[in-house]
Amino acid sequence: xxxxxxxxxxxxxxxxxxxxxxxxxxxxxxxxxxxxxxxxxxxxxxxxxxxxxxxxxxxxxxxxxxxxxxxxxxxxxxxxxxxxxxxxxxxxxxxxxxxxxxxxxxxxxxxxx
Amino acid sequence: xxxxxxxxxxxxxxxxxxxxxxxxxxxxxxxxxxxxxxxxxxxxxxxxxxxxxxxxxxxxxxxxxxxxxxxxxxxxxxxxxxxxxxxxxxxxxxxxxxxxxxxxxxxxxx
Numbered sequence: 001x002x003x004x005x006x007x008x009x010x011x012x013x014x015x016x017x018x019x020x021x022x023x024x025x026x027x028x029x030x031x032x033x034x035x036x037x038x039x040x041x042x043x044x045x046x047x048x049x050x051x052x053x054x055x056x057x058x059x060x061x062x063x064x065x066x067x068x069x070x071x072x073x074x075x076x077x078x079x080x081x082x083x084x085x086x087x088x089x090x091x092x093x094x095x096x097x098x099x100x101x102x103x104x105x106x107x108x109x110x111x112x113x
Numbered sequence: 114x115x116x117x118x119x120x121x122x123x124x125x126x127x128x129x130x131x132x133x134x135x136x137x138x139x140x141x142x143x144x145x146x147x148x149x150x151x152x153x154x155x156x157x158x159x160x161x162x163x164x165x166x167x168x169x170x171x172x173x174x175x176x177x178x179x180x181x182x183x184x185x186x187x188x189x190x191x192x193x194x195x196x197x198x199x200x201x202x203x204x205x206x207x208x209x210x211x212x213x214x215x216x217x218x219x220x221x222x223x
Binding site: 004033035041042043044045048055056058090092098099101102103104105106107 | 144145147154155156157158159162164202206208209210211212213214215216
């Protein structure tokens with residue numbers, strides 16, 4: 001079974017730009033969660049999508065948004081990029097059940113200049 | 114607010130010894146707790162899940178304990194090997210979200 005894939009793997013943007021990251025979950029998984037990882041803050045929960053609906057949301061500003069398609073693929077968008085948005089963005093897929101294991105992708109390394 | 118603390122930023126252990134990592138939390142009673150391993154440049158990989166009514170869970174050389182009174186989980190790697198060097202993250206279920214600690218970097222010295 002293919003794992004979680006994320007594209008692109010690396011991205012360099014400048015302040016004020018916007019960016020879209022993509023995540024393809026494991027086949028059959030209906031839940032996709034997004035996380036931001038930085039050395040100072042660790043792994044922080046952004047949001048979770050399940051069957052095309054946002055099911056949970058973390059404490060990030062509205063510049064961070066996402067969506068999920070009918071094939072469970074998900075995209076995350078960050079508008080008006082700030083230097084502090086530089087991070088590793090990870091997505092994780094699961095079947096969506098309580099206590100279910102999350103399978104992480106390799107991440108997208110975003111650098112904002 | 115909910116706080117998850119992992120015992121130190123880096124832990125050096127001699128090969129063959131048991132490595133013990135700590136995860137403490139406050140202000141919540143999670144239904145379960147998970148441990149993940151993360152290697153540099155990669156996403157976390159799930160290792161073990163322990164539920165609130167379980168005291169201990171084992172998988173090969175790994176052992177996890179969960180003390181809901183102390184609000185603490187201990188993660189043990191016995192007969193440690195250099196290949197066990199990585200960052201280990203604990204994660205708690207909090208209100209249908211999975212919240213991660215910042216992780217402990219473990220170095221197994223040959």
